Amino acid sequence: MSETIFGYAMVIFIILIVILTSKVHEYRHPKPKKKEKPIKPVISKDPVIDETPIKLNEDPRYKDFINAQWDEMNK
Incomplete structure (x- = not known):
C-alpha cells in the first residue's frame, strides 16, 4: 500500500518538475510578438466630385481645387 502511494507521489x-521547468524556460525565452501591420487608408481609384451646391459666400474655385x-x- 505504501509503495503505491510513494509511486503516485513520485509521478506527481x-x-x-516538468511544469516548473517549462514555465522557467518560457519566462527566460519569450516568444517574439507578431507586429501588427498598420492599416492603410483606402484611396478610391475614381475621382470624387463634390455635388453640393456652392454657398453664396464660398469661392467656386475651391471645389475645382x-x-x-x-x-x-488618383493618377
Missing part, C-alpha cells in the same frame, strides 16, 4: 513530483487634388492623387 515529476509532473510538477479639391477636385484637381483628387485627380492628382
Whole structure:
C-alpha cells in the first residue's frame, strides 16, 4: 500500500518538475510578438466630385481645387 502511494507521489513530483521547468524556460525565452501591420487608408481609384451646391459666400474655385487634388492623387 505504501509503495503505491510513494509511486503516485513520485509521478506527481515529476509532473510538477516538468511544469516548473517549462514555465522557467518560457519566462527566460519569450516568444517574439507578431507586429501588427498598420492599416492603410483606402484611396478610391475614381475621382470624387463634390455635388453640393456652392454657398453664396464660398469661392467656386475651391471645389475645382479639391477636385484637381483628387485627380492628382488618383493618377
